Amino acid sequence: MDKALLVIDYTYDFVAEDGNLTCGLPGINLEQYMVDTTIEFLENGQFVVMPNDMHEANDPFHPETALFPPHNVRGTKGREPFGKLKDVYERHKDDIVWMDKTRYSAFAGTNLDILLRARGIKEVHLLGVCTDICILHTAIDAYNLGYDLFIHERGVASFDMEAHQFALKHFKNVLNATIVS
Numbered sequence: 001m002d003k004a005l006l007v008i009d010y011t012y013d014f015v016a017e018d019g020n021l022t023c024g025l026p027g028i029n030l031e032q033y034m035v036d037t038t039i040e041f042l043e044n045g046q047f048v049v050m051p052n053d054m055h056e057a058n059d060p061f062h063p064e065t066a067l068f069p070p071h072n073v074r075g076t077k078g079r080e081p082f083g084k085l086k087d088v089y090e091r092h093k094d095d096i097v098w099m100d101k102t103r104y105s106a107f108a109g110t111n112l113d114i115l116l117r118a119r120g121i122k123e124v125h126l127l128g129v130c131t132d133i134c135i136l137h138t139a140i141d142a143y144n145l146g147y148d149l150f151i152h153e154r155g156v157a158s159f160d161m162e163a164h165q166f167a168l169k170h171f172k173n174v175l176n177a178t179i180v181s
Ligand code: ZN
Pocket: 053, 055, 064, 071, 072, 102
């Protein structure tokens, strides 16, 4: 086990057509890649983590309340993995670490860094949505903590194409990430 796969926010609210904060078709189109890559990492005995937003409805103390409609609210369908990834998660629950997060970055307020260090993992692969929000913020924290970053171009998407392209350039040119295509 020397690599980690982080499958970030690939949930109903962020991906489904009628999700509460959906990135729509660009997100839906990732479904098969998410499934295949998750299974590949599991079969190779690598560390698979699913960091997913968990919010309280209309939390007055949360900064996102002023920015976005309620999404990924605790105990709702919005927090379930989207599409076929849900089946993969159900089947491999014992080998996947589900991680609740409350900020864009999967490192903010979670034990992700501790889990990675305990396993001696330096190489972190990112998949999920949105490229320019939760993927970007997670990538910046990973960079600052000294991890080697791999961003899977076919495994990230956003509702904002321009911001998606900006983030891909930023990963490569500023965070020294390897873009896996
Ligand atoms: Zn959120």
